[in-house]
Amino acid sequence: MGRSPCCEKAHTNKGAWTKEEDERLIAYIRANGEGCWRSLPKAASLLRCGKSCRLRWINYLRPDLKRGNFTEEEDELIIKLHSLLGNKWSLIAARLPGRTDNEIKNYWNTHIKRKLISRGTDPATHRPLHEAQANNTISFFKGENKIVEFVKREDERNKSSSSSSCCSSNSSEKLLIWRRSEEDDDEKMKWRCPDLNLELSISPPFEKKEDLCDYNVLNGEALIGLCFSCKLGVKNSSECKCGGVFLGLSRGVLDYRSLETN
DNA sequence: AAGTAGATCAACCGCCAGCAA
């Protein structure tokens, strides 16, 4: 038995939206807010699937969308976030105000992939192309799920919290690489990246600094004092331990050197 | 001007997680 359709397909329009449909959808959401997408088409007199309405609103009609070309800063932020989160477009989009997951996904596939390849970087692994080709079993590092879970959790928390931030609220963020080894709460936060090959020509040796909640190494310089959550660029984090000392994105680089391996 | 190839991006599809009954 097949899956039942999300809505009545026989009487719905498909393809590009007309101006009139857009206007109806905007008018309805302005008047009633984003409610139940399934019932919205009928309520708004639209011959569209609820999913289609949601997509149209989120990706195109929402008033807070930023249209136009991506800036160089946005490019770099996307690259950094992708290197950390993988193809989690919605999480990446959450850190680029006014951009949608669909937009970023398209932009990645049409522009950034090529840009990285031209730099000699494998867009899938963010490692030098010749290494990626030499290694047939490329995998994203195993810490990814922990990171994604953490970011999702903090995003959810921030949605329901309007309290002041312990960290910078500038969301063109500050994604820095971190290392984390919690001695007292290891089930919750301890993670490693054991399958990362750190024998990289670009990598100076890992240098351990004691008695700091976190740090990373940037261009050979130790950046001290950032907690795990701040290095993720997560606002209002319950995990924040550093008190919000924050470094600008312009200084942030994804640097696997600081990820300890076992 | 016409044809073609490549690039772009809006929209669709199917899967999955969360939730309620």
Next chain:
DNA sequence: TTTGCTGGCGGTTGATCTACT
């Protein structure tokens, strides 16, 4: 615990645009 519904997500498609011959 199971089932069905819904919203959300990522992958993919295909219509349209642009550059080139």
